[in-house]
Each structure stands twice: as structure tokens, then as C-alpha cells.
């Protein structure tokens with residue numbers, strides 16, 4: 001069985017973007033792949049997190065993983081910081097990564113372009129930790145949103161470099177990008193990605209939003225003056241984003257939706273999106289509450305830590321042997 005690996009950073013409440021671009025896909029993939037899914041809590045620390053909030057976000061993230069349908073019997077679900085080999089391999093890989101490569105990472109370049117001066121060394125080097133998260137488990141595929149493709153490309157370069165220097169050690173993974181929904185945009189600024197750490201939360205639907213609040217955000221989504229429902233991300237990004245959300249949640253093709261809404265106003269499309277999103281949130285939130293009440297989260301994490309820890313222990317030993325750190 002081919003292996004797939006992915007993680008989500010609990011740097012805030014999970015969003016509809018995380019659901020459509022990642023969680024919904026993970027649940028499908030677990031049917032056909034050996035899925036390894038982790039909660040990337042070390043990655044959150046690149047910017048300050050309130051410890052109490054981080055703890056809450058961690059618990060909510062795991063509960064939402066399970067509520068979305070990830071099955072701990074089929075998939076390995078664990079917390080990154082529970083498997084200490086990640087940080088150790090991350091350092092070894094950072095010694096096989098050039099500064100020029102890190103300087104070219106989009107997220108770093110964006111922050112520099114915005115003139116941010118208080119960036120941490122962890123933020124600068126986190127792509128090497130991400131490479132470690134991936135290469136540790138020899139996955140065949142890494143499912144990612146469009147914005148994360150660059151990280152998988154860097155990971156591939158690091159793996160190839162290491163393999164050339166020290167001998168075949170890591171499988172070189174391929175990114176897997178969903179055809180639709182790889183980039184859900186902000187409702188208030190559809191030229192920007194919907195992000196959990198967005199400053200104003202008007203553009204972002206959180207999976208734990210009250211469905212009424214979520215509907216309001218959708219009804220106020222920014223559209224355009226064209227007054228025609230077309231799928232045209234460049235010229236009509238807001239309307240195209242709404243169509244993408246509706247298509248991914250309803251399972252209907254965009255073409256089919258464009259035909260159905262032909263000649264109708266944006267309000268009708270928004271209502272249809274709000275209904276679909278409300279149904280999703282209502283269902284997820286019932287399951288989320290049941291999971292929190294059942295107390296299974298600790299058991300899931302314990303089992304995940306053991307399963308992932310076994311694989312990581314073997315891989316790190318192999319790496320240590322390759323680099324001569326195994327006396």
C-alpha cells in the first residue's frame with residue numbers, strides 16, 4: 001500500500017480552507033493509502049502562541065480530525081512534539097540545506113517584503129523541519145494545497161542531495177494537489193488565501209463557527225460589479241471562490257453550478273453556499289462535541305505516538321549510521 005503523509009498546524013481554529021484543502025481529502029485517501037497525519041505543533045512556535053490557547057487549539061484540531069472522519073484504526077494520528085526524532089532529523093537536514101534555498105521560500109520572502117523585522121530563526125528554518133516531518137516516514141505522496149507545493153519541492157531537493165552524498169536513505173515524495181479547492185480564498189478579500197491567523201475574521205469561516213455566524217460571513221462575501229455568475233478566478237475571484245466552495249461541498253461540478261445559477265443574482269448563490277456550509281458545520285460540531293465528551297483523544301494520541309515513534313526511531317538510526325553518528 002502506498003503511503004501518504006500530511007500535517008496541520010494548530011496555530012488557530014481550523015478553517016473551511018483546511019477542511020476543503022486538506023481534511024476532506026485525507027478522509028478519502030485513508031481508503032486507499034497508509035495515511036500518516038500529524039498535528040504540527042512545533043511549527044506553530046515560529047510565532048508566539050499563548051500556551052493556554054495553543055493547548056485548546058491542539059485538542060480542537062484532533063477532535064476535528066476525528067469529527068471529519070479520520071479513523072485512528074486506519075490512519076496513524078499523532079502530535080509532532082510527541083516524536084522527538086522530528087527535531088533531531090530536522091537539524092541534520094538543516095545542515096544539508098543552503099541559506100539561498102531558505103531565502104527563496106515564499107512565506108519568508110513575503111514577510112521580508114512587508115518589512116517584518118522580528119522574525120525568529122525558527123521561522124526561517126522551519127522548511128527543514130517540514131522536510132524532516134516528511135522524509136522520516138518515506139511517504140510516496142504529500143497532499144498539499146497550492147501554497148505548500150514549494151515546501152515539498154524543497155523536501156525533494158534535500159532528499160536527493162542527502163541520498164547523493166550518503167547513499168539511498170530517503171524516498172523522494174511527490175506533492176499531490178487537489179484539482180478543485182486547493183486554495184480557498186478569504187471571503188473579505190478573495191485575492192488572499194483563507195487563513196486561520198487572518199487579522200479580521202470576517203473573511204474566514206472557522207469549523208467551530210456558529211452556523212448562523214458563518215452564514216452571515218458568506219452573505220457579506222466580497223463579489224464584483226459584473227453581476228453574472230461565471231467561474232473566472234482572475235476577473236471574478238469572489239464569485240469563483242463561492243462556486244469552488246459549493247462545488248467541493250456538494251460534489252457537483254462547477255460547470256453544472258454555473259448552468260444552474262445562470263441569470264440569477266449573487267444573493268442566490270451566496271444563500272446556496274451558506275446552506276451547504278451550515279449543514280457541514282452543524283454535522284461536524286455535533287461529532288466534535290461527542291468526541292470531546294468521550295475522552296478518546298488521549299488514547300488516540302498515545303497509540304499514534306507509539307506507531308509513529310517506532311517508524312521514526314528506525315529512520316533516525318539509519319540516518320545516524322549514514323552520517324557517521326552511530327558509534
Ligand code: AQP
Nearest residue numbers: 008009011017021022144145182183184194195196197
Ligand atoms: N485556504 C486554504 N485552501 C485550501 N487549502 C488550505 N490549507 C490551509 N488553508 C487552505 C491546507 O491545509 C493544510 C494544513 O495547513 P496549515 O494549517 O498547516 O498551514 P497553512 O496553510 O499555513 O494554514 P493557514 O490557515 O494559512 O495557517 P496560518 O494562518 O497560521 O499560516 C495544508 O495542506 C494547506 O495547504
